[in-house]
Amino acid sequence: MYQLICRRCGRIEDVDRAVGETTCLGADDGSGFRIDEAEVTYWGLCPACAADRDASHRSTAQL
Ligand SMILES: [Zn+2]
Structure with a gap:
């Protein structure tokens, strides 16, 4: 689950799938946690x- 949150108007978009190929579900590294969901918030x-x-x-720096 990904959330996109607009800093300006507060609009929230939920995105079920990863944008691009990044996934954060690879944390099965011996911690003992069985991860079934990762949530990433993009502002x-x-x-x-x-x-x-x-x-x-128009010509000011990006965010
Ligand atoms: Zn907005």
Whole structure:
């Protein structure tokens, strides 16, 4: 489970599958934990806010 959270408007998107090939379920390293779910949260800007930000701060640094 991945969550994308917009810092600006608070919009939350749940993503069931990994974006790209990164997976965090490889932690079966002898700790004894049987991991059945990993949740990763990405903070950033949703498309609408990113577009709005781009429009108003066209040449400033990225997040
Ligand atoms: Zn947003």
